[in-house]
Amino acid sequence: MEKPDQVLVNGHTHILYNQNSYPSNEMIHRSAAFFEKMDARRSVREYSDRAVPKEVIENIIKTASTAPSGAHKQPWTFCAIASKDLKTKIRAAAEKEEIETYTNRMSDRWKNDLSSLGTDANKPFIEDAPWIIVAFKRVYEYEEGIKHNNYYVNESIGIASGMLITAIHHAGLVTLTHTPSPMNFLTQVLNRPSNERAYLLLPVGYPKEPVYVPDLDRKKLDEVCVFYE
């Protein structure tokens, strides 16, 4: 059958797409190997100040930005911060919120749930890591001067953030999803426009040596998955 290089859909060009596929045994091997790789990922809270090339940060953000998004609006902005001065300002503002959160906003049950992770209001990683990435979701856009809401913004930025974390791990670096709450101070510190809302703050770098992480188990497959065959 003839396969044209492109077709028209509602007057828009759709191009021929060829995704590599693999024989079943190779697919099983590849998917198992990727699971092993991702299962080795851990959130790390203590960072070395060893430099990471800007090109690596560019590549991981480009990877995140390949994520699917509502109507392909790509409703995200990733701010990558290496400036010591800005990192110091962000740390101070984040710790101010976190002190309030840990002291007054979190329930006892919540604090108890976090105790095995060893988190507290101190956030030295914001200054220690060579890079901080702040993911902003873009709630709306101005198109020809008219305000249009984006679609499925939370889903889109969530998926992109997952891909960002995967790309960081793949590069051999570590990260952590830090969620100072409320995080609107980041709008002011980074001078972002009013259509952007801070979503996650991720330090990116090498772990401090030696570094220790909580001895966690992951849920087994049958606890997270139900098959209907």
Ligand code: IYR
């Ligand atoms: N936002 C705080 C608290 C925190 C909350 C949860 I749920 C965590 O899994 C980890 C930390 C912080 O970033 O420390």
